[in-house]
């Protein structure tokens with residue numbers, strides 16, 4: 009049978025464009041299907057990434073619109089601690105331009121971009137058939153293989169029986185203008201009632217512009233807009249002059265899809281739950297996933313076998329690179345969620361400790377947050393014991409912290 013292409017990649021976000029580029033580069037006939045006419049629009053992202061992400065994307069530093077050197081952490085009682093990395097620890101990008109650049113790279117290397125919303129995918133004649141809606145009406149696309157890079161609600165995954173990632177948070181993002189004490193520091197707000205199951209943030213992007221956000225666990229009775237209103241009123245000293253320009257929302261999956269491959273299909277990026285559970289960042293992890301997805305798919309074509317068995321190494325390979333970090337971060341997130349507001353305040357105050365500040369400055373890494381926490385745990389063994397106890401007996405934590413951490 010003659011197929012329209014070898015691989016249909018659904019979704020021209022970072023993960024899809026990157027997978028499409030690598031596959032086209034390797035000589036396969038690739039169609040990149042995107043439902044929106046304008047790549048990257050609408051954006052549902054605060055665009056904070058590491059310098060490592062630029063390298064992974066092979067995009068130069070001219071994509072940086074602002075540099076971040078540290079963070080202010082705000083506890084529920086209003087306490088504030090600054091963590092200063094002393095140099096660039098993260099950068100803000102123009103997310104629309106970022107997606108456009110990645111898509112252009114894919115097209116330059118041979119991927120064929122098609123504006124089409126995928127409505128359904130099914131396995132047919134040893135390949136796949138995609139039912140799509142294009143600006144000119146319905147169109148069927150056939151391929152030997154499909155890559156689902158269509159985000160956390162992946163239609164590809166659902167059509168082909170791959171369960172979508174479980175745990176997720178709803179977020180509200182706001183592009184705004186406001187004055188902040190330091191334009192090179194982000195703000196992070198934590199607290200059980202403030203943002204149940206998640207956190208709030210301010211990311212300055214220079215010249216008085218900011219990206220504000222807040223989220224809460226899906227299934228919670230709270231709505232992100234209500235969380236934002238409480239945040240702005242609780243921290244009115246900071247938010248008093250905020251001028252919101254544009255509101256947007258989005259869901260972030262915080263858990264791996266049960267399986268990211270099956271016969272004739274792989275999932276990548278948010279569709280596979282390749283997201284950092286501690287921060288919700290998924291640009292870097294999606295690009296890593298895309299690298300492994302393209303390698304696995306190319307290998308399957310070389311063997312002329314697109315079966316589950318041949319694609320299985322994909323999941324082992326991406327998990328070998330980032331799976332451990334994602335699992336650890338997920339455990340850390342759950343440990344954090346088990347704390348009461350009073351315990352969270354003590355943890356925030358603990359960050360004032362000079363030793364911890366030095367470790368955070370030297371080893372802080374937004375892609376691998378567990379590394380800095382492991383170092384802190386090694387330097388302060390009492391903290392590890394406390395963390396273990398707190399996971400088993402959450403209510404005991406406050407007294408233990410008070411007894412063992414004189415600075416808290």
Ligand SMILES: Cc1cc2nc3c(=O)[nH]c(=O)nc-3n(C[C@H](O)[C@H](O)[C@H](O)COP(=O)(O)OP(=O)(O)OC[C@H]3O[C@@H](n4cnc5c(N)ncnc54)[C@H](O)[C@@H]3O)c2cc1C
Pocket residue numbers: 018019020021022023024041042043044048052053054055056057124125126127157158159160163179180181221257258259260276277278279283288289290291292294
């Ligand atoms: C409020 C908010 C703030 C965030 N901030 C950050 C941050 O600062 N840093 C960070 O690293 N991450 C952040 N993230 C997460 C980040 O946006 C995602 O992890 C990332 O976009 C995932 O990339 P992706 O390519 O997997 O999916 P997406 O970027 O979601 O791309 C999926 C693409 O598929 C298309 N699509 C979907 N369904 C179909 C269909 N049926 N047919 C055709 N096309 C389809 C979509 O239009 C889209 O273009 C944030 C998320 C939210 C919600």
